[in-house]
Amino acid sequence: MKRKWKKNGSMTLMMVLLFSVVMSACSGNSxxxxxxxxxxxxxxxxxxxxxxxxxxxxxxxxxxxxxxxKALNGEYKGKKVTMYGPFVDADEQKFNASIKAFEEATGxxxxxxxxxxxxxxxxxxxxxxxxxxxxxxxxPGLLEGFVKSGKVIDVASFMPADYLKQQYKESWxxxxxxxxxxxxxxxxxxxxxxxxxxxxxxxxxxxDEAGYTVPKTWDEMMKLTEQIAADGDPAWSVGIESxxxxxxxxxxxxxxxxxxxxxxxxxxxxxxxxxPFTDPIVKNAVTKMSxxxxxxxxxxxxxxxxVTTNFGDAVKPLFTDPPKAWLHRxxxxxxxxxxxxxxxxxxxWFPFPxxxxxxxxxxxxxxxxxxxxxxxxxxxxxxxFFTTAESLQSWIKSGGVTPPMNxxxxxxxxxxxxxxxxxxxxxxxxxxxDGSDLMPGSVGAGTFWKGMTDYVSGTANLxxxxxxxxxxxKK
Amino acid sequence: xRKKVKAPRRKGHWLVNLILGIxxxxxxxxxxxxxxxxxxxxxxxxxxxxxxVIPHRQWExxxxxxxxxxxxLRKPIEVNGQSFPDDQLKAGVEVGDxxxxxxxxxxxxxxxxxxxxxSSTNFTLQNYETVLGGKEYxxxxxxxxxxxxxxxxxxxxxxxxxAVVVPSTVIPIFIASFAAYAFAWLKFKGRKAFFIVVIALxxxxxxxxxxPILRDYTALGLNGTxxxxxxxxxxxGLPLITYFMYNSISQLPKDLFESAFMDGASNFTIFSKLIxxxxxxxxxxxxxxxxxWVWNDYLVSLIFLGSQPxxxxxxxxxANLVGSRGSxxxxxxxxxxxxxxxxxxxxxxxxxxxxxGLLGGSVKG
Numbered sequence: 037m038k039r040k041w042k043k044n045g046s047m048t049l050m051m052v053l054l055f056s057v058v059m060s061a062c063s064g065n066s067x068x069x070x071x072x073x074x075x076x077x078x079x080x081x082x083x084x085x086x087x088x089x090x091x092x093x094x095x096x097x098x099x100x101x102x103x104x105x106k107a108l109n110g111e112y113k114g115k116k117v118t119m120y121g122p123f124v125d126a127d128e129q130k131f132n133a134s135i136k137a138f139e140e141a142t143g144x145x146x147x148x149x150x151x152x153x154x155x156x157x158x159x160x161x162x163x164x165x166x167x168x169x170x171x172x173x174x175x176p177g178l179l180e181g182f183v184k185s186g187k188v189i190d191v192a193s194f195m196p197a198d199y200l201k202q203q204y205k206e207s208w209x210x211x212x213x214x215x216x217x218x219x220x221x222x223x224x225x226x227x228x229x230x231x232x233x234x235x236x237x238x239x240x241x242x243x244d245e246a247g248y249t250v251p252k253t254w255d256e257m258m259k260l261t262e263q264i265a266a267d268g269d270p271a272w273s274v275g276i277e278s279x280x281x282x283x284x285x286x287x288x289x290x291x292x293x294x295x296x297x298x299x300x301x302x303x304x305x306x307x308x309x310x311x312p313f314t315d316p317i318v319k320n321a322v323t324k325m326s327x328x329x330x331x332x333x334x335x336x337x338x339x340x341x342x343v344t345t346n347f348g349d350a351v352k353p354l355f356t357d358p359p360k361a362w363l364h365r366x367x368x369x370x371x372x373x374x375x376x377x378x379x380x381x382x383x384x385w386f387p388f389p390x391x392x393x394x395x396x397x398x399x400x401x402x403x404x405x406x407x408x409x410x411x412x413x414x415x416x417x418x419x420x421f422f423t424t425a426e427s428l429q430s431w432i433k434s435g436g437v438t439p440p441m442n443x444x445x446x447x448x449x450x451x452x453x454x455x456x457x458x459x460x461x462x463x464x465x466x467x468x469x470d471g472s473d474l475m476p477g478s479v480g481a482g483t484f485w486k487g488m489t490d491y492v493s494g495t496a497n498l499x500x501x502x503x504x505x506x507x508x509x510k511k
Numbered sequence: 512x513r514k515k516v517k518a519p520r521r522k523g524h525w526l527v528n529l530i531l532g533i534x535x536x537x538x539x540x541x542x543x544x545x546x547x548x549x550x551x552x553x554x555x556x557x558x559x560x561x562x563x564v565i566p567h568r569q570w571e572x573x574x575x576x577x578x579x580x581x582x583x584l585r586k587p588i589e590v591n592g593q594s595f596p597d598d599q600l601k602a603g604v605e606v607g608d609x610x611x612x613x614x615x616x617x618x619x620x621x622x623x624x625x626x627x628x629x630s631s632t633n634f635t636l637q638n639y640e641t642v643l644g645g646k647e648y649x650x651x652x653x654x655x656x657x658x659x660x661x662x663x664x665x666x667x668x669x670x671x672x673x674a675v676v677v678p679s680t681v682i683p684i685f686i687a688s689f690a691a692y693a694f695a696w697l698k699f700k701g702r703k704a705f706f707i708v709v710i711a712l713x714x715x716x717x718x719x720x721x722x723p724i725l726r727d728y729t730a731l732g733l734n735g736t737x738x739x740x741x742x743x744x745x746x747x748g749l750p751l752i753t754y755f756m757y758n759s760i761s762q763l764p765k766d767l768f769e770s771a772f773m774d775g776a777s778n779f780t781i782f783s784k785l786i787x788x789x790x791x792x793x794x795x796x797x798x799x800x801x802x803x804w805v806w807n808d809y810l811v812s813l814i815f816l817g818s819q820p821x822x823x824x825x826x827x828x829x830a831n832l833v834g835s836r837g838s839x840x841x842x843x844x845x846x847x848x849x850x851x852x853x854x855x856x857x858x859x860x861x862x863x864x865x866x867x868g869l870l871g872g873s874v875k876g
Binding site: 122123124125126127129130133137147149150151152153157160161163164165166266267268269278279346348349358369372373429430433434435450 | 584585615616617618619646648649650652653655721722725726728730813814817818819827830831832833834835836838
């Protein structure tokens with residue numbers, strides 16, 4: 037008996053010791069963290085004193101008498117604006133770096149709070165009367181509900197239409213129009229960051245060494261795929277695993293092919309639910325996709341590995357030596373999944389090629405819309421600031437984001453690939469927003485993901501999968 | 512006689528031990544896997560399972576065969592005078608005690624492999640360093656210079672969690688012990704009715720209360736404050752703790768209180784001098800429960816406390832570690848272990864009382 041007690045005692049002692057060691061390591065580290073943070077602040081301050089309020093915003097003509105102008109004159113010093121959004125970690129750091137100059141120039145504190153559970157908790161917050169001043173919605177479909185119930189402030193009520201037209205292309209402004217209460221359209225928010233999705237990435241160094249050329253059309257791309265297969269490698273690396281959101285990369289593929297095989301009007305109808313998934317137009321697009329995906333010579337690991345490969349890991353076979361796969365279709369953000377330290381001249385992208393010359397090479401995009409829940413002068417000023425490229429300056433320079441607003445100087449982009457993405461969106465014949473983000477949650481974040489996953493894994497055939505996806509509209 | 516009595520008891524022990532053993536193994540193996548994964552490099556975790564660190568027989572390349580560069584991969588491929596379909600070479604085909612598998616299809620090289628003892632012994636503490644010290648972010652500043660920013664490690668959220676957990680454990684246990692004493696030994700009107708209400712509250716899921724409470728908190732200005740979350744955890748924990756403490760306090764012998772009362776002790780003296788010392792085992796075990804519940808809580812903190820860095824608790828900072836797109840999943844293993852240490856320390860520190868309580872009952876019988 038006694039021995040047992042002793043054993044327990046020593047175990048406790050050990051745990052306490054171990055714990056204190058870890059804690060001292062913790063506190064030691066937090067100490068260095070603090071010092072390094074003050075270090076960066078120290079180097080940042082002299083630069084900030086040179087940025088006076090007046091010359092902070094260079095890319096936009098700030099309308100005279102606007103709240104932004106007043107803020108830059110220091111009228112709202114000491115005010116706090118709360119913001120809530122889904123980006124955490126590195127994205128949060130880049131965001132904070134981008135707004136630092138504004139905060140220093142105006143004295144407004146933008147308190148950003150990021151949460152991985154944004155989609156789930158923003159409802160609770162808003163309905164609980166605890167809405168943030170500004171919320172960042174990556175899925176406009178989610179924002180529509182709040183607009184409908186009249187919780188969102190119409191930004192056109194304080195930003196002149198001319199100013200908005202000067203800052204954004206027409207198509208962006210159209211996408212921000214949402215039906216408010218009594219079905220009156222309002223401008224639900226401002227677009228603050230975007231991502232181009234119609235990109236095919238490749239390992240430029242290996243690609244050039246192997247003597248392959250960038251395909252301009254779908255047929256050329258299929259020929260290249262076949263050529264790579266004959267040379268001994270699968271051309272494509274595809275992965276759609278993403279935890280609870282498994283299947284979303286497949287929806288992006290399908291949307292891209294839809295835009296290239298049918299009219300933009302049909303695409304819009306499809307997104308609104310007027311063109312069913314069971315329609316031959318949609319089925320035709322899915323079949324085009326399966327031509328690549330279900331050919332075991334074309335996909336790294338074969339069809340069965342598509343569902344189990346994480347979308348972020350799927351790009352990695354492109355950059356092994358020698359490459360295990362050669363092409364990867366994914367949005368611009370995927371560069372953050374590239375191996376660390378990969379020089380920018382070793383990778384590149386080409387637009388997802390045109391299938392039917394009639395429909396050209398459209399750009400599929402996604403983006404974050406910032407909506408405003410509380411109407412105060414300093415919140416207006418911050419919203420006006422978000423329409424300028426300066427609000428993204430650090431982020432653009434660090435890479436991984438395409439500015440939706442006009443007037444970003446070319447030399448801000450981290451590299452040529454990023455600059456060309458922005459150019460691609462600005463010059464594309466057709467721009468359409470990611471359809472699954474616009475569809476209601478039960479489809480866009482529900483049956484669409486699940487149905488595509490079932491189809492790819494082989495648990496459902498084409499007809500069954502399309503019916504399954506379509507059933508989400510009835511919910 | 513003695514033997515006869517002992518024999519069935521031993522048999523019972525054997526069965527209990529076996530079941531306990533099975534439960535232990537079922538819990539222990541995934542934990543072990545997690546621990547091993549936490550010290551492996553992320554690239555290795557993607558390639559092989561954690562169990563490959565245990566020495567086992569695996570295929571190792573002993574030589575390579577270079578085929579003709581123009582070999583057609585869609586026809587059977589000739590290797591060493593035998594021909595195989597491409598699929599077999601992809602998966603690996605066994606010839607005798609050797610295995611043939613593609614090394615590089617493009618270069619048309621085939622590996623010849625033999626089974627050998629080996630294990631993957633590539634270990635790193637990088638995950639722990641990142642979790643404790645914070646990640647490094649390279650951010651280009653507006654003036655074009657690249658600065659490395661050190662993200663905050665777990666230190667701050669650790670102390671935030673302590674600031675949430677300790678009061679959220681002490682307050683409800685304190686209140687519930689008083690209540691349990693009252694329900695068990697004081698006579699007052701509506702005692703049964705009150706007690707039934709408390710028991711009924713056990714079945715109310717806390718999720719239904721989130722939005723109403725959030726509204727009240729907004730009106731009172733309690734959102735995002737420590738006081739707010741203490742109250743929330745206290746309220747959500749009270750029914751169970753009251754019930755638990757009632758069970759233990761009502762079992763105490765009645766004579767004890769009667770004699771104390773006759774000696775002129777007030778209710779408060781009885782409570783502090785008799786009840787509290789006697790119910791230490793129960794207090795210790797409910798303390799462990801409540802502590803673990805609050806420590807691991809994510810939902811309540813997410814709603815009432817939020818994730819501003821000044822108040823963010825561990826469970827949230829761990830969830831955010833993986834990044835916006837989940838690219839840093841490998842850090843979760845290390846983070847899980849770091850966050851496990853405190854509850855383990857608390858458990859082992861209080862377990863002594865817990866076990867003593869059980870033994871105390873059995874000896875007295």
